Amino acid sequence: MAKRIQFSAHGGPEVLEFVDFQPAEPGPLEVRVRNEAIGLNYIDTYFRSGLYPLPSLPSGLGTEASGVVEAVGDQVTAFKVGDRVAHAGGPLGAYSQVHVVPAAVLVKLPDSVSFEQAAAVMLKGLTVQYLFRQTYQLQAGDTILFHAAAGGVGLIACQWAKALGVKLIGTVSSPEKAARAKAAGAWEVIDYSHEDVAKRVLELTDGKKCPVVYDGVGKDTWEVSLDCVAPRGLLVSFGNASGAVSGVNLGILSAKGSLYVTRPTLATYAVPAALQGMADELFEMIASGKIDVEISQRYPLSEAAKAQTALSGRQTMGSTILLP
Known part of the structure; x- marks a missing residue:
């Protein structure tokens, strides 16, 4: 068994529940990751409130995390058990100790970038990458x-x-x-x-x-x-x-x-063929010191509701992460 955040009805942060669940085995093209750090983002509140539609309820929450591969599907060749990985997409459920995601949304995480940095920067950093380097090519x-x-x-x-x-x-x-x-x-x-x-x-x-x-x-x-x-x-x-x-x-x-x-979205730009290259550019910016990942708030996973309240109330600066 493991712990995760889920919700059974749309609403404010109070609908979030910290529950036990049984992690699934990865499918043929999936990877199971034991999360080390989890990103908190405004898009999470859109799913929770109902602004963005969900396939069904109850639902997990969160799309960004970093961790270590603990199991792979039998058709996965790009990742192996023990790999350091991160992601900022895939099915909801990153607010969890363990999460099964498609291999296509994962990137390999170099040793030069920590788990906390990756969880804090993947969605935000890839967003800036596509905004500045693709949606409009800044000069x-x-x-x-x-x-x-x-x-x-x-x-x-x-x-x-x-x-x-x-x-x-x-x-x-x-x-x-x-x-x-x-x-x-x-x-x-x-x-x-x-x-x-x-x-x-x-x-x-x-x-x-x-x-x-x-x-x-x-x-x-x-x-x-x-x-x-x-x-x-x-x-x-x-x-x-x-x-x-x-x-x-x-x-x-x-x-x-x-x-x-x-009105762009990361999913349109971070397609599997481009994703690792986008992430590598981001990781190089971090490794070179051009981008310093500022983590101003850290919350236990069990306090996800408190973290979202602070985010929505514009009481945060920099990035916020959840620690499982």
Whole structure:
């Protein structure tokens, strides 16, 4: 037997239960991993609340973890028992001591990256990789806007942008978070609690605005994000931290300068053929010191509800991990 977090009804963090379960044997193309560390992400709250649909209830939760392979299916050739691995995809259930996942979502973890670093960075780091290197290929000298720059994704984005020679303007909600974003490599920060974001972007870009704006907040920042995109520029709406964007009038894109909008997901970019290469680029950024993985909060797996409450209440900075 092992322990995991599951929920039987949608709702707030209070629906999460810490229960015993019997880990399954891996199927022909699956791997069973004993988790050493587990990542906490906003997408977990979307599944818990019902924003994102589930196949059935009760359900496990979580898509990101790192650990050691303890069993492999008879058709798996890329991994063996004892391998250090990590993943940021696959079936829900990473909030667990033991998790069975498809081999196709796993990557090999080099010794230069710890289990805690991997669990804290896989989803967030691969997200920044596809945002900066694939959705829009940033070039040195670009000036971009990135919302929630002191969050888990944001702090990685600040560091990666600096490494690329990109001027990242980050939005934050407090002086403390502004200092964190600046320390991580943000070129400038805007405290939206008392500053007009669109006006400041105009000032910082000499009226040109940004060729690309990255928005993981969603509903609350949708309109201001559009106001910060240069004509024929791109708004990348990649998250719903404040709720989903809905009721969009496409005419607003023409009115604001023939803008482009995309709503990407990691799953579309991190296909099996590309996944290890994306992860290797991320791991090299960590090993070289260009990205420092900041783990600001650690919770026992049994306190997953408490961890999610802190995350949703914007009481966290950097990454949060659960320890089984």
